[in-house]
Amino acid sequence: MLEAGLSGRSTTMVTAENTAAAMGSGDLAVFATPAMVALMEHAAMEAVAGELPEGSTTVGSEMNTTHVKPSKLGAEITATAVLTAVEGRKLTFNVGARDEVGLIGEGTHVRYVVDRRRFLEKLG
Template identity: 50%
Template sequence: MLKEGLDYSTERIVEKSNLAVTMGSGDLQVLATPALVAAMENAAMLAVADALDPTDTTVGGHIDMKHLRPTPLGEKFTAYAKVVRVEGKKIEYSLIAEDGKGVIGEGTHTRFVVNREKFMSRL
């Protein structure tokens, strides 16, 4: 059952594939903002996955995130997502990400519950 308080954390290591210089979002060898966003979205998706019918999933609708500090190659970081509001098929989350030195990102995210088959049939 979808409800406020559901949460999940995703742990990652900054690898070459998710550096700003590799992803093209910058020219430094630090965690790329798009990679941080992806980790946060992953945590949000997984926070509610077990509460959904197997025929359903969630899709991202909006994210508002601040990337506060750089994280170097090889450093571990964790993205946390917590459900703060459920309104029908709309789920709102609070997001935070940390590395060994503290908070590196924070924000909010909105996802929507969709039927997998019905959603894919719209392609």
């Protein structure tokens, strides 16, 4: 059952592949904002995956985040997501990311529950 309070987490290490320089979002060898956002989305997806109807998944539609601190190569990053509201198919999450030192980013994220088959059929 989808209800407020469900939570998920996702972890990664900062590597050369997920730096701002490698992803094109900057030119420094620090954890990229797009990588942080993807990690937050994954945590939100995981938070509700076990409660979805058969054949359903969630898709991200909105992300509002701040990236407040850089993280160096080798740092472990953990993103968390807590479901705060369920409005029909619309799911709203509070998301955050931390490294060993502390908070690196936070925000809100919206996902929608979709039927996998119907969603992919729309692609043609």
